[in-house]
Amino acid sequence: xxxxxxxxxxxxxxxxxxxxxxxxxxxxxxxxxxxxxxxxxxxxxxxxxxxxxxxxxxxxxxxxxxxxxxxxxxxxxxxxxxxxxxxxxxxxxxxxxxxxxxxxxxxxxxxxxxxxxxxxxxxxxxxxxxxxxxxxxxxxxxxxxxxxxxxxxxxxxxxxxxxxxxxxxxxxxxxxxxxxxxxxxxxxxxxxxxxxxxxxxxxxxxxxxxxxxxxxxxxxxxxxxxxxxxxxxxxxxxxxxxxxxxxxxxxxxxxxxxxxxxxxxxxxxxxxxxxxxxxxxxxxxxxxxxxxxxxxxxxxxxxxxxxxxxxxxxxxxxxxxxxxxxxxxxxxxxxxxxxxxxxxxxxxx
DNA sequence: AACACGTGGTG
DNA sequence: TCACCAAGTGT
Numbered sequence: 259x260x261x262x263x264x265x266x267x268x269x270x271x272x273x274x275x276x277x278x279x280x281x282x283x284x285x286x287x288x289x290x291x292x293x294x295x296x297x298x299x300x301x302x303x304x305x306x307x308x309x310x311x312x313x314x315x316x317x318x319x320x321x322x323x324x325x326x327x328x329x330x331x332x333x334x335x336x337x338x339x340x341x342x343x344x345x346x347x348x349x350x351x352x353x354x355x356x357x358x359x360x361x362x363x364x365x366x367x368x369x370x371x372x373x374x375x376x377x378x379x380x381x382x383x384x385x386x387x388x389x390x391x392x393x394x395x396x397x398x399x400x401x402x403x404x405x406x407x408x409x410x411x412x413x414x415x416x417x418x419x420x421x422x423x424x425x426x427x428x429x430x431x432x433x434x435x436x437x438x439x440x441x442x443x444x445x446x447x448x449x450x451x452x453x454x455x456x457x458x459x460x461x462x463x464x465x466x467x468x469x470x471x472x473x474x475x476x477x478x479x480x481x482x483x484x485x486x487x488x489x490x491x492x493x494x495x496x497x498x499x500x501x502x503x504x505x506x507x508x509x510x511x512x513x514x515x516x517x518x519x520x521x522x523x524x525x526x527x528x529x530x531x532x533x534x535x536x537x538x539x540x541x542x543x544x545x546x547x548x549x550x551x552x553x554x555x556x557x558x559x560x561x562x563x564x565x566x567x568x569x570x571x572x573x574x575x576x577x578x579x580x581x582x583x584x585x586x587x588x589x590x591x592x593x594x595x596x597x598x599x600x601x602x603x604x605x606x607x
Numbered sequence: 608a609a610c611a612c613g614t615g616g617t618g
Numbered sequence: 619t620c621a622c623c624a625a626g627t628g629t
Binding site for chain 3: 351352353354355356357358359360362363397399400403430431432433434435436439451453454455456501504505509510511539541
């Protein structure tokens with residue numbers, strides 16, 4: 259078997275690799291493409307309805323080259339950006355990175371890809387093994403969905419991560435963001451990739467607000483599409499670059515504007531960096547919730563090599579009603595398999 | 608639309 | 619300390 263399944267799958271597509279990064283130690287390429295190739299389509303109609311599009315065109319032309327050039331210089335050498343990661347590596351990383359910081363993902367990602375280098379390798383194992391290998395990344399349903407996605411890839415796509423956005427979107431655990439991310443990062447396609455980093459960068463640089471709305475809006479999607487460079491390879495780099503800018507410089511708490519390649523044209527700064535207005539972003543509570551209990555229960559089962567008696571699980575939480583509800587929920591979600599005689603384990607299915 | 612869903616780092 | 623935050627998805 260090859261160690262680069264998805265790369266082999268797309269071997270004929272020369273435009274794929276450079277989208278999201280470069281090999282470590284490689285001098286940053288400085289293609290002369292940025293300015294010329296990234297000019298968005300000109301607005302074709304006059305009138306007020308096109309003002310927003312015109313503004314986005316203008317903003318895009320000013321932002322594409324500096325942001326993409328900054329990325330060439332400062333992109334992190336993350337394992338899923340290396341060519342050998344392939345589409346499967348990109349997909350695994352995207353699942354793990356959902357709501358989870360990069361530095362916690364890296365070691366789990368490395369072990370995962372070493373153990374399951376292709377989707378079929380994961381699909382061949384019980385889903386409980388995926389849950390166990392997920393470790394303490396959090397939201398373990400993602401592990402279950404990644405396992406289910408691997409099975410679907412084996413059954414429906416001959417073992418290769420599909421290239422089509424619609425086919426990616428149909429996979430378990432793949433939503434709008436992840437479908438666009440895989441299509442863009444793994445296959446170099448032109449898609450608006452709108453994650454929390456990109457939303458914040460656009461909110462500041464273009465819309466002039468400190469933070470984006472609580473939930474993604476149609477206006478944000480429209481803006482993201484309008485800002486997307488025309489050229490496919492430039493668009494793919496732009497997707498990764500805007501995300502990286504949000505992750506490294508234009509951060510939520512304390513943006514480092516002195517290091518920002520577009521600080522001089524940032525709408526939020528030009529407006530005087532006004533404080534956020536509107537409804538505060540809801541803080542998700544955790545202590546005392548079912549989620550915390552589920553976490554404790556699953557922690558016991560992850561560490562166990564044999565089925566665990568109910569009494570071991572009862573020890574993790576004092577309140578019996580909530581404890582039972584949490585365990586029932588885990589079983590209902592397919593994260594835990596109940597056995598006769600009050601024994602429990604991670605699923606073997 | 609609002610809520611559930613883990614875990615750990617940080618200012 | 620504790621609220622906030624981290625490459626979202628499914629219902």
